[in-house]
Amino acid sequence: MPHVTPASPRPGPARLLAAAAPLRRTGFLPSRAPVLTLPGPFAALTSLISALAAAYGAGGVRPLIREAASGWPADLTRQADALTPDEQDALLSAAAILMHLYRWDAVPVHPDRFHEVPDFPHALEGLFRHLSAARGLPPCGGLYTLKYLNWRSSDVAPGAVYDAATLHAGNVRIAHSWQSGEAGEQLDLWIQTFVLAEARGQAVMVAGLDAVQAAHEHDRDALAGALEALHHAIRAVAREINVFTRFHVIRTDLWRVLTQPTFGWGLTERGTLLEGASGLQLGATQFADLTLGVPFSGPLGAALLASRAYLPPEQRALLSAWDAHHGDVRAAVQAWGDSRARDLYGACVQNMERWRVSHRERGAAYLRGDGRSHVMASTGTQFEAGVPHDQAFRDLMTTRVDDTRSRRLGPDGD
Secondary structure, X not given: OOOOXXXXXXXXXXXXXXXXXXXXXXXXXXOEOOOOOOOHHHHHHHHHHHHHHHHHOXXXXXXXXXXXXXXXXXXXXXXXXXXXHHHHHHHHHHHHHHHHHHHHOOOOOOHHHHHOOOOOOHHHHHHHHHHHHHHOOOOOOOHHHHHHOOEEEOOEOOOXXXXXXXXXXXXXXXXXXXXXXXXXXXXXXXXXXXHHHHHHHHHHHHHHHHHHHHHHHOXXXXXXXXXXXXXXXXXXXXXXXXXXXXOOXXXXXXXXXXXXXHHOOOOEEOOEEOOOOXXXXXXXXXXXXXXXXXXXXXXXXXXXXXXXXXXOHHHHHHHHHHHOOOOHHHHHHHXXXXXXXXXXXXXXXXXXXXHHHHHHHHHHHHHHOOOOOOOEEEOOEEEOOOOHHHHHHHHHHHHHHHHHHOOOOOOOOO
C-alpha cells in the first residue's frame, strides 16, 4: 500500500487563550475604569467639553475651541508623555471628543459637513494624533475613545481594577457629555447602551473561549456547558441593547437628528475616509460570530472585519488569533458533540439571528422616521433622509441575517 502521510493536527488554542488573558475581566472595555480628572493643564480639556455643550446645540463650537487651544502650553503634547497610561487614555478620549465637536461644529448637522475635512487647531490635532499613534489607534473618533473611555460608575472608582459584571443599568453614566438638555440625556443613554452591552459581552467572550478549548480537548460536557453559558450571554447582550433602544427610551426624533449622524465621522487619511464610531466595533457580536462560525461573506461581514482597524492593538490581536479557530466549535458539534451540544449550539445561532432581525426592523423604523428631510447616518454610511433609506438599511442587514442563518444545523446535525 502507498504510504499516506497523516494530516498535521490543527494547532491548539494556546495563542488565542494567551491573547485573551489580559481581557478576561472586562472584555473590550478598558481594563481599568476611566480616569475622570487630569492634572495640570490637561484639566482644561475635560472642563472645556461641558462648557461647549450649549454652543454645540446652537451657534457652533469652532470659534470657542480655537480660542481655548490658542492658550494651551506650547509643549502640551510633550507633557502628555509624562502622564500615566490611564491618564493618557483619558486625555485621548477628551481630545477625541473635542475633535468630534470641532468636526461637526453644531447640530443638527449641515449636509455639507459630511464632505468636509476641517482645518483643525494645530495644538488640538497635534495632541490627538500623537496620543492616537501612541495607543496604536487611527486618528479618528471611535467606539473605544468616544464611548468606552467616557463613562463613570458609582460602584467603580476611577482608575480602579473592576469586573465587567459589576456594571449594570443604574450605575453607569456618561463621564463627559458634549450635549445639553434632553439631547444630553439621550447621549447619556446612548453611551450607556454600548458600555453595558460590552460589559455583557465579556461573558460572551469567556464562554466562546471555553467552547473553543473544549472543542480542542474533545470534552463533550465542557462543550455543552460552554454553549449553555454562551446561549445565556448572547441573550443578555441583546436584552441590554433592546432595553435602551426601544422607542420610549431612546427618542427617535432626537437620536436620528442630533446623535446618530455624528457617529459616522472620520478624517481623510491617504485618500481614505476613516469611519468613526459604529456598532460594528462591538466586541460582543464579534466574539459570538467567531465562536459560532458565522461567515463574514456579505457586505456587513466585510465591514465587521474592516472595523477591527479602529480597535486597540490588544483587541485586534485577540480577534486575529480567534480567526484561526473560526469553525472549530461548529465542527466539534457536528463531528462528536452530543444532542445537548447540538441543541445549545442551535439555540445560540437562533439567538443571534433573532437579535439581528430585531435590530434590522428597529433600525429601519428609525431611518424611516417622520418623512421630513434631515441628515442621518447608519453603519458608517451617510443617508440624507427620506423613506427609501429604511429599505436600504433593511437590505443591508438582511445579508448579515442570512450569514447567521446559514449556521443552522439540520436534523442530522449537518
